[in-house]
Each structure stands twice: as structure tokens, then as C-alpha cells.
Amino acid sequence: MKLNINTTLSQPELAQYLVVLVDASPIQQQLQAYQIQALDRLLETTQFKAAFGETLPLIGQVEQAQNAVLIGVDQADQLSVQKVYKIAQQIVKAVQKKYSRIAIDLSALPSQLHYQFALALTQASYGFDEFKSKKNEFLLTEIDLIAQQTELSDSQLNLIQAIHTGQSVARDLGNRPGNICYPEYLAEQAQALAAEYPELLKVTVLDEQQMADLGMNAFLAVSKGSDRPGRLINIEYRNDLEQAPVVLVGKGITFDTGGISLKPGAGMDEMKYDMCGAASVLGTLRALCQAKLPIHVVGTIAAAENMPSGHATRPGDIVTTMSGQTVEILNTDAEGRLVLCDTLTYIKRYNPELVIDIATLTGACVVALGSVLSGMFSPDDALAAELEQAGQQSFDRVWRMPVIDDYQEQLDSPFADIANIGGPKAGAVTAACFLQRFTREYRWAHLDIAGSAWNSGAQKGATGRPVPLLMQFLANRV
């Protein structure tokens, strides 16, 4: 989606359709920039009051545009970001199959909402029809934003467009099923991206033998039940090698059956989304290449499939992790922390400035926070504050959850250094505590996106979160 910003409708001939947002203050005054035939009579006969979401089509009545529509936002000073998202969705849904380019006059919105409105427009334009014979046939590719006054800058628009590209990459990857998107496929995607941006990216992929040589036995305990071999994928974004890198670690379980601790059948298809952490890492790197931020970032993806088979790990099996700590695998469905713990040890070689892991880690996080907020765990107050702020700015919000040692004893094992489950209480927290045992040597935050990475039900599909959050976080650091 291409976005432009101007103070007036500069090239009216290019705008096939003009949307003007209006609020509940006197409407004529808000429309002074436009010549509209018989406006007074029209407002009188239609009783248009600019209620939230109310529309008034103006066909052939506006001199500057063949087709126009007014959309009400009610009292502009009381608008929430949620409502701004609703308006954006309403507009995009109404026009995306009809017009390739539209103009939206958003002067009625308070300036501080312009950025989020523009981001919402791009997000609303996503569709996924790869496996449908009948395609979506979306035409919309360009939006001219018009605002008499705005704080929205060209660099912000570039960031929004980069976020949109990266978020769409993440959504596509998430939506692809496990028979198409498996560990080697994710590695190929990373390599294809590096081939597109050879001056910015360097990719290295480790196979299972190389991981075995490094002692990554917790990782391999997950992937060995599958006929599809696991991969450790490193994508280095090298646009300022002077800095120590921010390392992003993504859980990439391309399908999670639970392994021998098999999941119930209902809804198991949704476990194709168990690689959404990995997808968000790839999406963020794609966005970085577009935004060309002058930073150093490493994206590392722990890609494996969790299957039951004669080769699969048994409940009770004990493995030695790359860190040397031993783990008793009491439940093979707690596999995310197993692939992540070795990956979090592996990435120490990059001497990271800080590390953020992103994982669809626990059903308990969905119980705690639903799908609105991602769970954020970090012992580092400054890092937690940066993530909270980036989440607000990009409207990809997180809620800080505890990660403190009081919970560690739930992970005690009679046979090994640590068990891989902590019982029914505080499941999202004990999962974070498990990871913390492998991250004590650097600044670290963990994002549990089990509730936010995809929608279920009629609107089933990947959200591409938390690409907006991560990109905002990285952009804020520049």
C-alpha cells in the first residue's frame, strides 16, 4: 500500500473516490475546502449528524471528486484508537474491490491519531487467497491522505509502509499450512529474502547434525519425532556493524501436535500458527530492509515440527541442553521452551545488546490476557518500559507479567536440574521462568503471543503481530 500525505487534494483527477471524515461540530464549516452542491439542503433532508460510522454519499455533488462520501466520527476529541481502527476498516472494506486509488481527508481526526489511522488502513487491506480458486481481486494500492494540519511525516509514512510489508509477510507465513510451511521452507524463505537484499542480510542455516555437534539436545528432542528435520535459521541485518545487535528469537514450531503428549483433536488445525513467533521475526527483518534503519539486528528462528512417532521423545526423557543444564521432559507438548532454551544459549555468540524472544508459548497466556494484549516478561525495567511504549505507539500492545524467582520451585525435578512444566498454576509465568534460566547473561524480554498472533472463528487468520511492536521498538532506538 502506497500512502501519500498532502494538505489539500492536490491531484483530484487521480482520486477516484474521496472520503471526508467529519465530526459532530458544525458540518458546513468542516467542508469549506470543497465545493458541494446544495449542501445545506442535503444535510437537512438526510439529517446527517456525523454519528460514529454514519455515511452520506455525495455522487457527482462535489466539484473536486466524481465520487465522494462523508463518514461521521462523532466527537473527535473523544475518539479512541479502537474507534479509529473501526473507521479505517469500514473505509477499506467498502472500496478495496472498486478503486485502485482513493483520497481520505482526515482533518477531523486529532493529529495524534493520524499515525495510527494510517497504520490501521494498511492493516485492513490485507487478504489471504493463496489457496482459493476464486481470488479476492483487491484493487486498492494507493491512498492519498489529506490533512490541513498533521504531525505525520514522510519518514513516519515510510515506517508504516515498511511495517505493512513485514506484517503481511508474517501473516502469509502464519496462514500457510504445515504441509507447505515446515522448517526447511522457513529456511528457504530466509534465504530468498537475503537474495533480495544481499547488501543488508546474511543468512546461515544449521541442520540437525550441526545442532547435535553443538549439544542442542533439547531442541533435537522436539524435532526428532518428525520426518521433517529441524533447522536453526540466523538472519543478520547488517546496517551498522559497530553496534552490538538486538537479537530477535522466534519460536518456529511449524505444526504442534503436542507430540506423545498429544493434543485433543478439536481445533488442532490452529497449531499451524505455532510458528508465528518465527514469522514475526522474518516479517520484521523484511520490514527493516524496506525501512533501511541504520541498526544491527539478528533474527534467529528455531524451526521444528512437533510430532508423535516411534522416534519421538517420551514423557520422562531427560536431555542435556546446550547450556549444560539437564531437563526432564514431563510433557512433550511444552516443546516451545525446549527449542527456545537451546536457541537462547546459541545466540550468546552474537554478544547481543539485548534479546527478545517471541513465542506462541502457552495456552495459559490466552486465559490470562485473551487476544488483545501480548504477554511481556522481563526482569529489565528499562527494556519493559521501551516495549510498553512501542506497543502503545503502534497499537500492538503488551502487558507486563511477572518473571520472578519465587515461581522457579514449580520447575523442580526429582531427576534433572529442571522440569519442562510447572503444573497448573501460573502456566505463562513458569514458562517464562524456564526460559529465564537460559538468559541470565544478557538483557532479555519474552513475548508470549499465544493469544495475539492469530484470530479464530469466522475471521480466522494470522494477525502479523507483533511486527508493528518490534519495528516501532527498533525505530525508536535509532
Ligand code: BES
Ligand atoms: N503452542 C502451544 C501453546 C498454545 C496453545 C498457543 C493454545 C496458543 C493456543 C504450546 O506448545 C503448548 O502446547 N503449551 C502447553 C504447555 C503445557 C503443556 C505446560 C499449554 O499451554 O497447554
Ligand code: MN
Ligand atoms: Mn505444545
Ligand code: ZN
Ligand atoms: Zn507449541
